[in-house]
Amino acid sequence: MRRRPSYLCFIALWALVASRHAEPAKASWRLHTESRWIVDKQGRRVKLACVNWASHLEPMVAEGLDKKPVDWISKQIASMGFNCVRLTWPLFMVTNNSLGSMSVAQSFRDLGLVDYIGGIRQNNPSLLDVSVLAAFRAVVTSLGDNNVMVILDNHISKPGWCCSNRDGNGFFGDQYFDPNLWIKGLTRMATMIRRIGNVVGMSLRNELRGPKENLRDWLRYMERGAEVVHSANPHVLVIASGLYYDTDLWFLGHIPMKVSFARKLVFELHWYASSSGTVWEDGNANELCKDATDKVMSKAGFILNQGMPLFVSEFGGELSGQNVNDDRYFNCFFGVAAKLDFDWALWTIVGSYYLRKGIVGMEETFGVLNKDFSGPRNASFLQRISALQAPFQGATSSSPTRRILFHPLTGLCIQRKREQEQLQLGACNESEAWTHTRHHTIRMRGTDLCMQADRLEKPVKLSTDCADHGSRWKTISESKMHFSSNIVGSNVTVCLDIDFSTKTVIASPCKCLREDATCNPASQWFELVNMTRST
Ligand SMILES: *[C@@H]1O[C@H](CO)[C@@H](O)[C@H](O)[C@H]1NC(C)=O
Ligand SMILES: *[C@@H]1O[C@H](CO)[C@@H](O)[C@H](O)[C@H]1NC(C)=O
Ligand SMILES: *[C@@H]1O[C@H](CO)[C@@H](O)[C@H](O)[C@H]1NC(C)=O
Ligand SMILES: *[C@@H]1O[C@H](CO)[C@@H](O)[C@H](O)[C@H]1NC(C)=O
Ligand SMILES: *[C@@H]1O[C@H](CO)[C@@H](O)[C@H](O)[C@H]1NC(C)=O
Numbered sequence: 001m002r003r004r005p006s007y008l009c010f011i012a013l014w015a016l017v018a019s020r021h022a023e024p025a026k027a028s029w030r031l032h033t034e035s036r037w038i039v040d041k042q043g044r045r046v047k048l049a050c051v052n053w054a055s056h057l058e059p060m061v062a063e064g065l066d067k068k069p070v071d072w073i074s075k076q077i078a079s080m081g082f083n084c085v086r087l088t089w090p091l092f093m094v095t096n097n098s099l100g101s102m103s104v105a106q107s108f109r110d111l112g113l114v115d116y117i118g119g120i121r122q123n124n125p126s127l128l129d130v131s132v133l134a135a136f137r138a139v140v141t142s143l144g145d146n147n148v149m150v151i152l153d154n155h156i157s158k159p160g161w162c163c164s165n166r167d168g169n170g171f172f173g174d175q176y177f178d179p180n181l182w183i184k185g186l187t188r189m190a191t192m193i194r195r196i197g198n199v200v201g202m203s204l205r206n207e208l209r210g211p212k213e214n215l216r217d218w219l220r221y222m223e224r225g226a227e228v229v230h231s232a233n234p235h236v237l238v239i240a241s242g243l244y245y246d247t248d249l250w251f252l253g254h255i256p257m258k259v260s261f262a263r264k265l266v267f268e269l270h271w272y273a274s275s276s277g278t279v280w281e282d283g284n285a286n287e288l289c290k291d292a293t294d295k296v297m298s299k300a301g302f303i304l305n306q307g308m309p310l311f312v313s314e315f316g317g318e319l320s321g322q323n324v325n326d327d328r329y330f331n332c333f334f335g336v337a338a339k340l341d342f343d344w345a346l347w348t349i350v351g352s353y354y355l356r357k358g359i360v361g362m363e364e365t366f367g368v369l370n371k372d373f374s375g376p377r378n379a380s381f382l383q384r385i386s387a388l389q390a391p392f393q394g395a396t397s398s399s400p401t402r403r404i405l406f407h408p409l410t411g412l413c414i415q416r417k418r419e420q421e422q423l424q425l426g427a428c429n430e431s432e433a434w435t436h437t438r439h440h441t442i443r444m445r446g447t448d449l450c451m452q453a454d455r456l457e458k459p460v461k462l463s464t465d466c467a468d469h470g471s472r473w474k475t476i477s478e479s480k481m482h483f484s485s486n487i488v489g490s491n492v493t494v495c496l497d498i499d500f501s502t503k504t505v506i507a508s509p510c511k512c513l514r515e516d517a518t519c520n521p522a523s524q525w526f527e528l529v530n531m532t533r534s535t
Contacts, residue, residue: 066119170210402433
């Protein structure tokens with residue numbers, strides 16, 4: 001009872017501050033769903049190409065503010081081609097007044113992290129003495145000023161690193177997860193960001209999990225959570241995590257989530273190297289990619305075919321190129337992500353954390369920015385992911401106008417070499433359109449040219465002799481990403497491959513089609529991707 005007046009006062013103040021600063025919301029920032037797609041007011045597809053930005057750890061402050069000005073980080077995010085941030089927040093920041101109203105400086109002081117205070121004073125002086133909630137809002141606003149949409153993700157209750165089965169934050173009824181308090185917190189957050197136009201979605205709760213997990217409570221509380229968010233803020237997409245650490249939505253095939261509103265509900269999925277129990281370095285990459293994809297499709301991906309939007313709100317791995325497990329998973333993930341063209345959020349922009357699991361200044365090897373937030377950790381990864389940032393398909397046209405040949409390892413696509421009969425890798429938005437015909441020829445659209453395996457380890461040619469068996473390409477191997485043919489006039493089997501020194505498409509002996517766990521087939525992986533978007 002005693003908390004109520006102070007809460008109202010708190011919100012009123014907040015709304016006042018928010019409305020003074022709020023810019024008129026851009027029309028394009030009002031999103032809804034159209035079958036499996038997320039679209040703007042005009043019905044045009046908006047592909048969420050997000051990066052996660054953590055603000056849910058003990059300090060309750062978005063990471064990196066001691067290292068760079070918030071506006072600088074927002075501009076980096078935008079210049080890297082991300083159109084959106086999934087910004088994480090801890091429930092108690094909005095349900096516990098003494099936490100939410102604590103100043104940023106105080107929050108670091110209480111944690112004994114005084115060393116960060118100087119950095120924040122230097123880089124973000126205006127955020128040091130305001131409340132953590134005001135700093136949170138400033139981050140959201142800064143992203144908006146740079147044209148970046150925001151999805152607010154209730155990541156955990158008690159501020160700290162997430163997630164484990166027994167951390168008390170896993171499921172409704174856990175030590176720190178009182179459903180009623182959660183409903184209250186969602187309502188408050190949804191109310192607070194009402195006037196901030198670039199907040200386009202709210203994710204109800206991250207990675208539900210743990211021994212209490214059950215479908216009955218999932219339905220009961222997620223439906224309630226969705227309703228309160230929608231009634232407090234009808235503009236945002238409402239995003240729901242499945243079971244088992246956000247890897248499992250199997251039940252949606254039989255049991256719909258019932259809500260009173262339409263065209264706002266999105267489901268999320270997390271997909272890391274280990275999500276499907278796969279140890280990528282222990283098996284054949286083709287077989288494991290198929291197994292992992294089959295699992296993901298049967299547990300969650302199937303909803304796309306049922307007309308529900310799927311937001312892969314966390315995926316990622318080490319960006320060093322030194323982790324075999326993560327590298328193989330990425331190769332597979334990139335192929336599937338291009339083919340299915342779902343919305344996504346990479347983990348993470350953060351190069352290091354103030355404090356993670358007791359470690360001060362812990363480096364984030366998955367981070368797009370380097371440890372001191374001064375620039376990209378790996379520029380070639382940014383190049384690669386840029387292919388997934390633009391939509392391949394639009395929301396309206398259902399039959400593909402063309403198909404492109406995507407190379408997951410590089411994020412590039414096959415295009416014709418200028419004025420030549422050869423092929424090379426180049427930007428997907430500038431690639432040729434291909435058709436894979438009934439007769440297994442790969443034909444360049446609008447021409448009578450098709451791909452032909454001319455000589456071993458030599459460039460694949462564009463030929464008009466499409467009847468030759470050197471021009472028949474079948475997908476082999478479990479991954480279905482190897483395109484195999486014979487060398488013209490011989491029985492030598494080859495696969496499409498890349499000569500990296502020239503980026504030329506060549507015909508090479510097929511690599512590690514099955515069983516072999518030691519070799520990496522990724523240079524030979526290509527995905528034929530439907531493209532309905534006109535460029
Ligand atoms: C709010 O947070 C403070 C600081 O962590 C804590 O001491 C207090 O018990 C919390 N209050 C409630 C109602 O949870
Ligand atoms: C970036 O990633 C690529 C590919 O995984 C790797 O080969 C390279 O060494 C990485 N660069 C850095 C600086 O980590
Ligand atoms: C690509 O388009 C074809 C032809 O319309 C369709 O059969 C196929 O299911 C599409 N594939 C994907 C992954 O959307
Ligand atoms: C393709 O995308 C790049 C940047 O991503 C852009 O510079 C280029 O103009 C685009 N090309 C076309 C044909 O749209
Ligand atoms: C390819 O193999 C078939 C059957 O083994 C054989 O009849 C044919 O002569 C071979 N062709 C060439 C060009 O070697």
